Amino acid sequence: MWKWGNLLASFLAELVALGIFAWWGWSVDGTTLVRLLLAIGLPAITAVVWGLFAAPTAKRTTPAVRTVVKVLVFGLAGAALWSLGHPVSAVVFVVLVAANLLIIHRQGLSPDR
Template sequence: MGWTVLALVFLDEVLAVVALGYAWGLLAAVVGVAVWGIFASPKAPLGNAVTRPVAKVVVFGAASAGLWLAGHEVLAVALLVFSVVVNALALLPGVRALAVGATG
């Protein structure tokens, strides 16, 4: 189950970047990737117990808000719910151990 959760987390991140680009434009997608890489990724140079969740809320929130404002309310809610669920599952001890082991 752990690897499936990690795959879904990755899919969630890709969906968020696509949603940012669709709703806000290419620059927003690039900024989202940069924020993720600097603050939220497993090897983020500025990632810690505070910046990591804040960056995730900003990226997923902006992606969902953009979809909502673009008139795709159902997709916005679906992305937000999916993001919360898979990121909560990723916090389970067995999944976290896999993630730490995979990133070295």
């Protein structure tokens, strides 16, 4: 139960990060077309990069690359949330994600182990 709960929390954190990128893209000053492209494009690019390098089934990755991609995605999502005017939520998000990733790694659930 604990194992699946942590893996579910990790997946939900990934979805929240994609949502934050979409929200940030839509909030950028610019034309509706630019905002729409950012709101769709940023999450799409993030999902592709995640799938190639950070997903548990990623074939073209190493533990170092997987770690860098995760830190960048979650760190940038936290920074985007902060820039949207939600600094407390940004800190809580990053801390919870870090704790979850640490638990997953320590339990041996990470594909890096």
